[in-house]
Amino acid sequence: MPNWPRSSQTVNSRASTELSDERAAGLPTPRADWALFLDFDGTLVEIAEHPEAVHVPAQLIGLLDALVQSLDGAVAIVSGRPLEGLDALLGGALPAVAGLHGLERRSLGGQIHRPADRRAELDGLRQALEAFAGEHPGAHVEDKGNAIALHYRRDPALERPARALVEHHCESLGESFRLQSGKQVLEVGPAGHDKGTVIEAFMAEPPFHGRIPVCLGDDVTDEDAFAAVNRLGGHSIRIGTDRPTAASHALASVNEAYQWLNRLPRHLRPIQ
Numbered sequence: 668m669p670n671w672p673r674s675s676q677t678v679n680s681r682a683s684t685e686l687s688d689e690r691a692a693g694l695p696t697p698r699a700d701w702a703l704f705l706d707f708d709g710t711l712v713e714i715a716e717h718p719e720a721v722h723v724p725a726q727l728i729g730l731l732d733a734l735v736q737s738l739d740g741a742v743a744i745v746s747g748r749p750l751e752g753l754d755a756l757l758g759g760a761l762p763a764v765a766g767l768h769g770l771e772r773r774s775l776g777g778q779i780h781r782p783a784d785r786r787a788e789l790d791g792l793r794q795a796l797e798a799f800a801g802e803h804p805g806a807h808v809e810d811k812g813n814a815i816a817l818h819y820r821r822d823p824a825l826e827r828p829a830r831a832l833v834e835h836h837c838e839s840l841g842e843s844f845r846l847q848s849g850k851q852v853l854e855v856g857p858a859g860h861d862k863g864t865v866i867e868a869f870m871a872e873p874p875f876h877g878r879i880p881v882c883l884g885d886d887v888t889d890e891d892a893f894a895a896v897n898r899l900g901g902h903s904i905r906i907g908t909d910r911p912t913a914a915s916h917a918l919a920s921v922n923e924a925y926q927w928l929n930r931l932p933r934h935l936r937p938i939q
């Protein structure tokens with residue numbers, strides 16, 4: 668669980684030192700014209716054994732609210748989880764949310780953008796994954812509607828047979844579906860959307876339009892987001908340092924991400 672500052676006084680008295688540290692670490696100087704795109708698992712919450720076992724600190728809602736207020740609403744969660752799941756975990760705290768790695772999106776005004784229902788096409792894969800999980804207690808199937816995920820965190824040795832099974836079914840689904848690998852998970856869903864395309868969609872509309880995109884993420888699927896943000900002249904920040912990345916900056920852990928995000932509302936440089 669992240670170490671939250673004990674009081675705002677403690678934070679304020681350390682503010683100037685912290686900002687010098689940020690500059691030394693090469694982190695971008697916060698600006699009031701940023702648009703913030705935040706991954707969820709591994710960025711805002713620590714990775715847990717099971718998707719339903721994540722701990723959402725109560726303070727996270729307050730932090731998101733403070734960021735939304737200070738950036739005039741230009742804050743979105745961009746996750747692999749479905750919209751409804753994110754709303755349940757965050758108490759519907761954030762209006763702008765993208766789920767299923769860019770497949771579905773709710774804009775700030777509440778409009779939902781979602782492609783046609785393709786669940787039926789995943790029936791064969793769903794049955795095969797359920798059968799696999801039935802035989803292997805370390806596997807877990809997460810049915811996300813238009814996408815389906817096979818988790819093997821509880822038994823990493825399952826990666827090989829799990830991948831072989833998912834690849835086999837993905838091939839028969841054809842090119843309009845794609846396989847995405849994440850942290851000890853294999854996910855199948857409709858092709859043509861990713862975290863980069865959804866950030867571009869947010870950036871085309873208010874209040875994101877015209878701002879500088881800044882993205883925080885930890886996983887391989889966040890690389891699409893990093894590439895899009897880099898292309899758009901923004902800043903990409905990888906949480907963790909364990910593999911090569913397109914991100915321009917890094918924070919070591921979820922805890923560091925919290926500390927940095929906590930300071931942002933007080934240190935945004937005004938638009939000139």
Ligand SMILES: O=P(O)(O)OC[C@H]1O[C@H](O[C@H]2O[C@H](CO)[C@@H](O)[C@H](O)[C@H]2O)[C@H](O)[C@@H](O)[C@@H]1O
Nearest residue numbers: 707708714715716717718746747748820850852
């Ligand atoms: O884009 P994200 O918000 O990072 O979501 C990516 C996937 O996160 C979840 O799975 C991952 O986190 C689980 C809980 O910590 C962990 O048990 C699992 O091993 C990770 O892969 C979520 O369950 C998926 O639906 C998301 O796609």
